[in-house]
Amino acid sequence: GENVEQHPSTLSVQEGDSAVIKCTYSDSASNYFPWYKQELGKGPQLIIDIRSNVGEKKDQRIAVTLNKTAKHFSLHITETQPEDSAVYFCAASNVQGGSEKLVFGKGTKLTVNP
Amino acid sequence: AAGVIQSPRHLIKEKRETATLKCYPIPRHDTVYWYQQGPGQDPQFLISFYEKMQSDKGSIPDRFSAQQFSDYHSELNMSSLELGDSALYFCASSLDRGANYGYTFGSGTRLTVV
Numbered sequence: 640g641e642n643v644e645q646h647p648s649t650l651s652v653q654e655g656d657s658a659v660i661k662c663t664y665s666d667s668a669s670n671y672f673p674w675y676k677q678e679l680g681k682g683p684q685l686i687i688d689i690r691s692n693v694g695e696k697k698d699q700r701i702a703v704t705l706n707k708t709a710k711h712f713s714l715h716i717t718e719t720q721p722e723d724s725a726v727y728f729c730a731a732s733n734v735q736g737g738s739e740k741l742v743f744g745k746g747t748k749l750t751v752n753p
Numbered sequence: 754a755a756g757v758i759q760s761p762r763h764l765i766k767e768k769r770e771t772a773t774l775k776c777y778p779i780p781r782h783d784t785v786y787w788y789q790q791g792p793g794q795d796p797q798f799l800i801s802f803y804e805k806m807q808s809d810k811g812s813i814p815d816r817f818s819a820q821q822f823s824d825y826h827s828e829l830n831m832s833s834l835e836l837g838d839s840a841l842y843f844c845a846s847s848l849d850r851g852a853n854y855g856y857t858f859g860s861g862t863r864l865t866v867v
Contacts, residue, residue: 673855682757682843682858683796728795739850740786740809743795 641666643731645744653752658719660747662729663711669731672705672712673741677726686727687714719751755779757846757859765865766834774829774862778846784808785827786856787819790841802827803850834866 642665652658664672670691675683689696689703689712696703700719705712716723726748730741758777766772778785784803788796798811802821813819816834821827831838841863845856 671855675858680841680861680863682860685855685857688855734850739784739847740798740801740811741788741796741845741856742798745795 641669641731641733641742643729643742643744645729645747647747648745649748649750651750651752652719654719654721656719658714658716658723658749658751660714660727660729660749661711662713662731662744663709664731664742665710666731666733667707667710668733671732671734672703673730673732674701674703674714675728675730675743677728677746683728716749719749721751721753724749724751757844757857759842759844759859759862761862762860763863763865765867767867768834768836770834770866772831772834772864774831774842774844774864776827776829776844776846776859778825778827778844779857782846782848782857783825784847784850785821785825786845786847787813787827787829788843788845788858790843790861792840796843799829808850831864836866839864839866 645662673688676686677683702715726746729744760775786801787799790796799813801809805821819829841861843861845858847856
């Protein structure tokens with residue numbers, strides 16, 4: 640089955656700096672890679688996703704890159720703000736492949752210091 | 754926009770009791786997923802339903818069962834509760850098994866077994 644590794648487990652940056660979180664996956668059949676932000680006691684909130692036919696996607700301060708050959712994908716947050724502080728999860732899935740469940744990484748606790 | 758609704762938000766049960774968690778997907782979504790998240794852990798997939806049929810099964814104990822009803826809402830039934838069942842339980846929904854629009858999570862049910 641799919642296995643997703645996520646690094647680092649904790650990340651502390653100064654406000655205005657960039658943050659990068661990296662994930663690797665094992666199943667080459669995975670074709671959908673979302674990133675979720677989770678605040679304490681709340682459900683995961685989708686912040687950006689990418690499908691296997693795209694190498695990069697950007698939405699304002701957030702970008703995701705995908706390297707299918709190396710089986711890794713990364714989240715980039717620029718101009719970080721204190722409200723970006725949360726736990727971020729990457730995930731992988733094979734949508735419409737008979738096993739479309741999301742497999743999550745272990746999460747990264749991001750702290751943005753004012 | 755309508756979101757995934759879960760009820761109840763909080764539930765306290767004693768060991769060996771039974772609990773029922775409910776999930777109401779986004780209107781028109783035909784796929785429902787259940788995840789369990791322990792403290793400081795990533796969400797773990799339990800079970801999913803597509804068009805009212807079970808579509809995938811993860812690490813769900815035999816004491817748990819679930820179904821999706823004709824109106825697409827889903828219920829997770831948990832019997833003979835154990836202390837280790839204390840966790841956040843999330844429901845997510847998607848259209849066509851996540852093929853086009855990804856997955857949206859509810860706010861979760863916090864189950865505490867005492």
